[in-house]
Amino acid sequence: MGLIAVVLAGFVAAAVAPWLVRIARGAAGWVLAAVPLGLLAYLAGQLGSIAPHGLSVSYPWVPSLGVRFSFHLDGLSLTMAVLITGVGALVLIYAGGYLAGHRQLGRFFAFLMAFMASMLGLVLADNALTMFVFWELTSITSYLLIGFDHERPEARSAALQALLVTGAGGLALLAGLLLLGQIGQDLGLPAAASLEISTLRTLGKESVAGHALYLPALLLILGGALTKSAQFPFHFWLPSAMEAPTPVSAYLHSATMVKAGVYLLARLSPVLAGTEAWTWGVMAPGLATLLIGGFLAIQETDLKRILAYSTVSALGMLTMLLGLGSPAAVAAAMAFLLGHALYKGALFLVAGAIDHETGTRNVDQLGGLRKAMPWTATAAALAACSMAGLPPLFGFVGKEAAVEASLHHGPPWLATGAVMLGGLLFVAIAGIVGARPFVGQRTELPKHAHEAPISLWLGSMILAVVGLVLGLAPGSVDSSLLAPAAANVLGRKEVASLGLALWHGWNLTLALSALTVLAGVSVYVARLPLRWLLGWGKSLSRWGPAGWYELGLKGLNVVAAVQTRLLQSGYLRLYLLTILVTTVGLVGYTLLRRVELPRREDWFDGALHEASLVSGLIALAVLATILARSRMRAIVALGVVGYGVALLFVLFGAPDLAMTQFLVETLTVILFVLVFYYLSPSEPFSRPTARLRDATVAIAVGALMTVLVLVTASADWYPSVSGYYAERSVPDAHGRNIVNVILVDFRGLDTLGEITVLAVAAIGVYALLHLRPERRQPR
Amino acid sequence: MKLFLWNLLLALTWGVATGEFTPTNLVLGFGLGYLILFFAGRAIGPSPYFSKVPQVALFALFYLWQLIRANLRVAYDVMTPTHYMRPGVVAVPLDAKTDAEITTLANLITLTPGSLSVDLSPDRRVLYVHMMYIDDGDVEAARRGIKEDIERRVLEVMR
Amino acid sequence: MKDLLLPLPLLVPLMAAAVSLLVPRRVRVQRLLAIIGTLALLGAGAALLIFVASSERIQATQIGAWPAPYGITLVADLFSATMVVVAGLMGLAVAVYSLTDIDPPREAFGYYPLLHILLMGVCGAFLTGDLFNLYVWFEVMLMASFVLLALGGEKAQLRGAIKYVALNLVASAVFLAAVGIVYGVAGTLNMADLADKLRGQSAEAGLVTTLAMLFLIAFGIKAAAFPLFFWLPASYHTPPVAVSAIFAGLLSKVGVYALIRVFTLLFTQETAYTHALILIVAGLTMVTGVLGAAAQHEFRRILSFHIISQIGYMLMGLGLFGLTSDPALKSLALAGSVFYIVHHIVVKTNLFLVSGVAQRLCGSFELARLGGLYSDHRLLAVLFLVPALSLAGMPPLSGFFAKLALVKAGLEMQQYAIVATALVVGLLTLFSMTKIWAEAFWKPLSSGTQATEMQPPQTASARTALLAPIAALALCTVVIGLAAEGVFGLALRAADQLANPETYIRAVLGDPS
């Protein structure tokens, strides 16, 4: 129950946030931060109780579809939840200051709270579909937050980009999860439990991997995870998402949401990991992302975009580690996950504060702010050191673990090389972001820089300090949080310490680590020539995935436009032609496919009836109608057709029908004459080729109907129900004219409907003739 | 009075239509006729009603004879290759005065083959008749033929 | 009880219409009748649904007290009763909206009676158990829609109406011919009786399938399926919004309803052919519809094309139904369709209603000329976002569960192509919805907009009449999503009934003893 309250609290807070802003005004951020703080406290209270099985609650939601409102708190989800609530609280406070006085602050807080709740739901959900629900909710809230500055076209298109990329992944994920559930069912899980992740994890990895659907399921799930976590080649949305206000970037696009993909991989690795497909499918994109993100980051000059690419890079690191899948790699991933959230969150907040105080985020313009913004500078320095992997910060612990893990698993030169290369890029980036704006000479800035208000530096400071504290005492999170999390990822029942420590002694790892730092510093120093050197990469990126996205969007529009112009052309005759050709094709094909055509004696008995004379009359009149070169001629000929049809009715014993047909035909002629009174002459419109085409179709339709009639006339499976009418008409319905009795009694409802149609037609005609726009007053 | 006669006629027509001349049916027809006259009252203008049965019968016989005779003449013309027609539109000054007289006359003229009421002059004094056989081109004779043969008899019956 | 409850959804609107016709000049009375009538229809529908659901069986009444198959039977199973309720709800919402939206001249020339008769036709089509009677109700509905579409006589309306009328009349002609042939070969029109008789005709399955094709065409046109949908985008953007909204919600769904009815009850002889065809049609309908929407830049046109696209989803369930022999999957697939229909009606009607408010506030339906609604009309923004995201299948709204059911069924039946199509089309739907959102809501209003074209509601009651139905329907969307089990459970039960025609046949014809 408590877990459900944890999830729902955020939504409730989101609902009241706009009102709260109206009441609490500037303090709203602080007040709202109480919610995540409270949740954090609750979660912290669970630290001890989650091992070994975690906490579970489960309620039916849509059990018919396998959707249960079930949540599970274990080490992994707790780690995420702590990050979400902790960083969330800080970001809320920060946002209160950052967006102080903004007229849409209420909505902002509402979206942010809703996001937080969704994110909590995502990490806590046990039912795969419930998790998917929250997964999509984070995409939506992210969309709304990226587009917060909605009057700018860039913000709108960035929001769309993020939504489409993550949305596409989400759909793949949905299919993947459902396939996973199917695998579960095939492997003997009851249908109701096949979508519970905690249950799925009890399946043997081997049996899952051996299932025919394993590979599709894996690929689809990867599709979801890689897009959400901005892995190459889907990484491009994340830098664009920097259109969002900085608190959003810090929270969603560095600390939490982008980690959802990584979380998902971690969550499902007990089920899916351990195969070649997994290793390569997860590690390879991670590795590529790690490097590409890093290189792209040092080419940027915008603080936030640098941070965004570095986030991409870090996410690549995490993915790669999960792909490696060894206990050491998982341990490193957990440590890196936490460390990254702390320093990157802090750096984003710093970047926001700088932007807020100086009016620019261009690193080339920034410098010497340490005096003007001492607190910010301190926080930045700490966070940058952590990012660079310098002791005694937690980033160092994470990096050490990563290097260590890379040495012992997989093709060593590849993973290690990547980690090292990434590490050195992190160092350089840390320098650019964390040091460059604060050191050196004061520069000319759009705004005169002051220290930001406390709300703007408190968050970064706390995050940075936590990074320091944890770096000094990594064991504190190791056993309580990260070790259980790693056990969850590895699918182990027993929790083993990750062995995180600041000091592992003089070893290869340390050497490599030091090497990284040195190389990183040199890159930092040479960043400007490097940026110039790598300039070609930027022009290349136009052909990269972002270009594909643009191209795809354009292509979509073109295809859509062409298709629509072809189909919905506006030409009524083409619509009719399409429909008729479809009809003839479909019905004709089906008819010829299976139906035996009636034998000759079924449709020609050798005798001719009076009806043949009348039929001939009708046929000639029809011909006269279509060949008539004036409207009135056609109307007269049409009248003959109608009279002919009425005569046919007479011949086959249908006086009522004939009578009505004669009357209707006469009135029809009158109507035609009245209506076409005004019409001026018109020329024949169509070209001969069109006429030939239409005639072909028309003859096909006629032939089809002829064959259908013949087939019908020779098929007489059951006696008609009419015998009953003949029997009951006089005794029960008191009428001798059976047709009339059917109309008013046996099937009176038809007649009721029919006179209703007539009534409506009359209303319509009356309104059409009397209600005209030119006669109407404006409303 | 006029309406009463009308009503009676309608009742009789009802009888003819239903094919039942029982008193009740005629009363029913009378009642229905009353209702219809009530609703259609304004539509019916002045309309005389005569019951000169013998005159009518005589006229009917005469007319039937005219009809058949004229039809045969036309038939001959239609069936034979050469056209013997001497057609023309002839103005026939009318003695008929009332609407009913004029209408009856015009319709009877039309009904006989060889003559067709085309139009009435605005002052209602002249009826223009298309005739197929103006023998020897004698327009006056043709005019007289219509007046003597048909109009006189019609007016006799109707007045 | 059933003898009263079944015809009531026809009688209530008919009486309301007839009385409205008798007081053509007293618009206030007609307005009152519009609300009372639709409310009563909703009540009648709800009573019927409760009755059917609680009685645990399909209910039938023999109109005229003539035994089936000789008279006309009205049949209420869970599917049809549900549809009646939804129709009543839409009727009420649109009636309220119309109080502000429909201008006095249109009101004076029979708008309200037409609305009633439209609802009557729709309910008749849902409830009838007779094939020719179904034709009659289709015509009632169609005729009312013709007039509603053209009522007002504006140029665009007339242009759209011509196409709408012509194309729909083709459908009617095909339908009529098909009914005639069915009677010719089977000698009956009662659908239960037909089901019973057609089942016994395995030797003649070819002809039965040919007939099935005729119905597929006729109802396919009504349902706006590929490649028969042209009438819909050609006309839906032309009448007043209230009219577009009720059309969007109900009309094509009656076609889908009819398809589901005949392709579960009558034409199940060669499902490998017929239902596979339906599945292909479903996929193509989804794709062409959504691409059509992507090419549009006008609020109502985008929505119109999305109707088509969504019809594809509804047909997907029907197609899947015929391609499996697993009863659970059959039910799941059909339940997906049923649920999708209910969801779609609520959501699509609502989106059209929103488009009307947007047009009033900004003076246009063109996305280029819309804007600024997010800043200034918070409530409207929320009320758009809910149905829009639901339409795109975003959880936890109604559309998500609708899509989930279909995708799940498709995956379990290994129909991966249609599942992939459904998912991708979902993304494209999201794309369209965000296009509207970005243009009409986020983007600032362009400075060139003429204030004279705007017609914001002037009084509080006028505003309420516009927004209350939107809010209520949005609430429905949320509730259907959050409490999806209720509706989906109902849909599953309805699907069970559909998948087992025997119960239907017995309910109408009585037990064989």
Next chain:
Amino acid sequence: MTEVLSSLLLVIGGAFMLLAGVGIVRMPDLFMRMQAATKAATLGVGCMLFAVAVHFGELAITARCMLVTAFVFLTAPLAAHVIARAAYSIGVPLWKGTFCDELHDQKDQQGPPSPEGSAAMSGQTDSKETAAARGTPSDDNAGAA
């Protein structure tokens, strides 16, 4: 006897029908076509209905036949008259052999707008001129094209 009479009437009626058909095709101008067709058909219908009455020999059916005959005799001349009048007013040409046209003369004298193309000719005796005077050759597009 009954059979002979009814058969005879039938055949006579049919012959009149045929006559009407031949007449409407053969006659050279509209007015004479009407003369030939409408009247012969009317008489033919009368004969055939009489045949029906004789054949069945029942009062109700005889009454019905009388009624139908009356209806035909009532409406046929009306139809002929209105269409002739209309045709004349739009200037449907008379046959070249038409002997005189006193209606046209009268209209000329009174001076209401005469049909288009009509010269102010009053050649009472020259039928060719009459036809020419009356006439624009009018296809039915005297109304609608």
Next chain:
Amino acid sequence: MTPWVMMRSAMPLSTMTLTDAAVTLALIMTSVAMFLALVRLVLGPSLPDRVVALDLIGTLSVGFIAAYDIATDQPILLDAATVVALVAFLATVAFAHYLERRARDD
């Protein structure tokens, strides 16, 4: 009595009643008349010509039905003829109305 024209004409003369023969003849003559009327309808040349042809076909229909009545011994079919006799001329009146309006407006 069978309604089949050709069957009747194929009958040996001995079994054919006088009425059969008369009916067959009448039906054929009426039909021929209808075709001829249709010819006039197609040829025109003026609209009134065509309208007269339509009117004639209406009248011929009455005769056709009457003959068919005798052929089939079904007097009830005459009811349809009654209606034709009474209202078919309305179409002609409508055309005449149209033509006169047209003449006046031109």
Next chain:
Amino acid sequence: MSSLILRTATRFMLPLLLLFSVFLLFRGHNEPGGGFAGGLVAASAFALYALAFGVPSARQSLRVDPRSLIGTGLLAAVGSGLLSLVLGKPFLAHRDLWTIVTLPGFGTLHLGTPLVFDAGVYLVVLGVTLTIILPLAEEQQ
């Protein structure tokens, strides 16, 4: 149309056609005819009148707005079916709502709700046809 001949004949034809229409309505249950045919004949009568005398005169002679005929007719048709519903039978159950009246000198009359239903049809058809034709003819005049 201004033809005196047509007008005079029309004065005579109108009641004749109307009578015939009622005749068709009443015999419809037993012989060819019925509400549709009857209503159409009645409508033809007024259409003829409108052609001969102009629409305003036709409206005058009709006395009621054709639109109210539609509403009345619909209500009559529905009402005939509601009676059985009120009596606890299915809608439109005419079959037990017959009385056989014996009139001296006439025979027996079968009277039942189907007659009301058919009369409703008659009124609707009449009203509808006139609602359509009269404005159209008006437009032309």
Next chain:
Amino acid sequence: MTIVLAVTIGCLYAAGTYMMLRRSLFKLILGLVLIAHGANLLIFVAGKPSGAQPPIVAPGASQPPAGFADPLPQALILTAIVISFGVLAFALVLFHRTYQTVGTDDSDDLRVDEV
């Protein structure tokens, strides 16, 4: 015999189809009328008409004479005829108003709103 009726129906459908495919709206309506006739006849023929005996019970009898025509298709067609009359009337007036408002009989001129 059936073949004659079947071909007649085919003719009506073919002609109706051809007319509907013309650009002239007038012809479109004409086509609809022809197709309506075709559909009515189709129902009629599908009901397997045989003789001329109308489905009417003679006075005093309780059932129609043998060989009576099937009354149900007749009732259906009657309904269909009346419905199509209503639809046709509306379509005609709609066409009339469109012609007045848009000023054209050419359906290609109705494209404006769609493209």
